[in-house]
Every structure is written in C-alpha cells, then in structure tokens.
C-alpha cells in the first residue's frame with residue numbers, strides 16, 4: 001500500500017474524527033493539547049479502550065501498541081483499577097489534606113525500589129523531574145545539571161535541551177553542544193545544562209570531570225526511551241555511577257518509563273543505586289501522576305516540620321486519593337508472576353519480530369527490535385546507535401503516518417496482528433538478557 005493510498009484509506013474510515021478535529025481547531029491551537037498525540041492529516045479521536053484494544057469515534061477497532069505511552073501496563077480499563085478508583089471517588093475526589101492511600105502507595109514504592117528511601121507525589125513525570133533537579137541544586141549548592149543528548153524528561157525548561165537536536169547545530173558526537181529544544185527556553189537555561197553523549201563512558205567522564213564542581217545532578221533515563229530505547233553498553237551505567245559519586249554529583253534515574261521493566265525498575269535490573277529517582281506513568285493506574293524520591297538526607301529539603309522545609313512543594317492535586325487508589329490497584333497486580341509473564345511475552349516479541357508479519361512484508365520493513373528488558377522499539381535501520389543520535393521527531397504528516405504504519409499506532413486488521421500481540425495486554429516485558437540488543441528480526 002502506498003502512503004497516499006494509506007492516507008486516503010485512513011480518511012475514508014475516520015470522517016467523524018475529521019469533523020471533531022475541525023471543531024477542535026476552532027478552540028485550540030492546532031486543535032490539540034498534547035503535541036505527541038497529533039499527526040497529519042488529523043488524529044483519530046478515541047472513545048473507548050478495553051484491554052489491548054481501543055475504539056475511535058467512527059467505531060474502528062484498533063490494537064493499541066502504545067497504551068498511553070507505556071503508562072497503562074495492565075491495559076485499558078483494568079477491572080480492579082477501575083473499581084479502586086470508583087470506590088475512592090464516591091468518598092470524594094480530592095481533599096485539602098492527606099489521605100491514607102498515599103501512605104500505602106509510598107510504602108509499596110519504597111519497598112520495591114532499591115534507591116527510594118522516601119518519596120513524594122506530584123501530578124506528572126515533568127513535575128517529578130523538575131523537583132528532583134531542584135532538590136539536587138539545593139543539596140549540592142551547584143547550579144548546572146547534566147543530561148544526555150536524545151533524552152526526554154518532560155516539558156520544564158531545564159530538560160528541554162538537546163532532546164532531538166538538529167545535527168547541524170549539535171556539535172560533535174563526543175562533545176555534544178547543548179541546544180534548546182523549544183522556543184521559549186532562555187539561553188541562560190541552556191548554558192546551565194551540560195549535554196553528554198550516550199554510551200561513551202570515557203567522553204562522559206571527561207566532560208563531567210571538567211565541569212563537575214558546578215554540576216548538581218546528572219539525570220538519566222536508563223533506557224534512553226526517547227531516542228529509540230537504546231540500552232547502555234556493558235559498564236556504561238557503572239561508569240556514570242562511579243564518576244558522579246566521585247565528583248559529588250547526584251545521580252537521578254528518571255524511571256518514568258523504565259520503572260515498568262521490573263518490580264524495582266531499571267535500577268534493580270541493572271544493579272545501580274541512584275541518589276534520586278523519578279516516577280510517573282504506571283504508578284497512577286492511568287490517572288495523572290508523578291513521584292520523586294531517594295536518599296532521605298537529600299529529600300529532607302522537603303520536610304516542612306518546624307519550619308524546616310527549605311523547598312516548597314505545593315500542588316492542589318498532589319497525592320489525590322483517586323490516583324493513589326488506582327496506583328495501588330495497579331502495583332498489587334504486578335506480582336513476580338506478572339513480571340515472569342511479561343518476560344516471556346517480551347522475549348517472544350523480540351525473537352519473532354514485533355510487526356505482524358503480513359504488515360511488515362507489505363511495507364517491506366526491515367525490523368530491528370531493540371531495547372533493554374523488553375521495552376521494545378522497532379527501528380528501520382540496523383545502525384541503531386547512529387539513529388539514536390539524530391532520530392527525527394518531526395510531526396510532519398507523511399513522516400508521522402509512516403511511523404503509524406510502522407506500528408506506533410497500527411492501523412491494520414486485527415486478524416493480521418493478533419498472533420503477534422497475544423501479549424499486548426499492554427505489557428511490554430523485559431528480557432532476561434544483559435543490557436544490549438534484545439532481539440532482531442528481518443522480513
């Protein structure tokens with residue numbers, strides 16, 4: 001099927017979505033509140049989800065490989081999660097004070113995550129990384145932070161740097177240049193963000209050693225999910241841990257995505273203990289959530305007792321009972337057996353190929369599935385690491401549609417995809433292999 005034909009086909013199947021998009025355009029810039037969910041010619045509007053399937057406003061049924069960007073680890077409308085949220089809701093949506101739910105979710109998280117002695121809740125992964133960066137500055141008295149080229153940590157200014165830079169302005173691979181990823185990020189911010197090259201431990205060490213005295217924190221997504229799920233090479237994360245410890249830089253593991261790869265997240269999986277950890281997505285059962293925590297001596301900056309609190313942590317909906325109840329109901333289902341099942345399903349996906357065979361053959365895709373621990377991403381190219389540096393993130397119509405066809409949001413018949421997706425359950429498991437490429441398949 002040519003792309004043109006695919007567009008025509010898509011439009012023929014989605015007239016109601018088109019109408020809704022036209023209405024949306026009248027009241028929202030670009031008709032949209034979330035850049036990541038937009039694609040040309042218009043997105044389909046989703047009316048319902050159940051398990052691994054979603055339905056759009058025209059009644060089309062789709063398999064959902066995306067599951068709200070990995071946050072619905074149990075799939076859509078999981079009955080236990082729905083019940084927990086409903087039970088909480090009948091007692092009130094949110095209060096001007098704490099509720100027991102937050103203690104219970106905090107207990108679960110601090111028990112599971114090795115580096116999380118204590119935790120506080122927020123409403124998004126963005127808030128979580130913002131607070132983690134702030135407390136690292138407060139604790140160290142240093143102003144700069146370091147992050148990786150290609151890494152995404154949310155939408156506050158400090159992390160909107162070198163997320164997907166233009167190769168023409170991004171400097172050399174060994175010594176990447178910090179580049180604002182968004183209009184409106186002040187040059188002052190960019191100057192305070194040190195950008196590091198993924199998977200080059202020596203180059204990272206050199207950069208950190210040179211500027212270490214000014215750097216409060218290194219924030220890292222251990223799966224580098226945004227750049228295509230490129231796992232760290234053997235020893236890479238260990239090098240970062242050693243260098244940051246030596247230089248007094250706090251190591252923040254941003255586990256907003258990677259927490260789903262095991263009961264204790266990537267830090268347990270890779271046996272690295274960070275100073276701080278940020279969470280989001282799966283810990284809210286599908287509702288808006290974020291959390292940050294780690295070493296108690298660092299997190300004490302948030303302790304408000306006796307006027308001690310040196311960082312104010314407001315947030316009208318922080319730790320609201322609905323989100324906490326949904327999170328608890330999710331975590332309770334993520335048992336060791338559930339992770340074992342995830343493992344098996346992820347291994348199968350990686351080994352057999354992620355794309356339904358018929359679809360892949362149709363579009364002559366060459367698949368290379370990469371990822372740590374089964375958080376899989378399909379690449380078109382075999383030189384994945386090169387792709388990692390300059391993967392394009394434009395939402396231009398054809399490029400995006402191509403991605404859509406290549407399985408981001410698959411628009412194919414269920415029968416073609418069903419076998420491969422037995423496990424979708426929204427669970428993209430991890431594989432019991434050391435960090436590295438987890439599987440590949442060509443068609």
Ligand SMILES: Cc1ncc(COP(=O)(O)O)c(C=O)c1O
Nearest residue numbers: 124125126152153154221256280
């Ligand atoms: C690694 C990582 N950190 C932070 C965020 C931001 O989370 P949120 O979208 O909840 O603000 C994301 C979102 O995808 C993420 O992938």
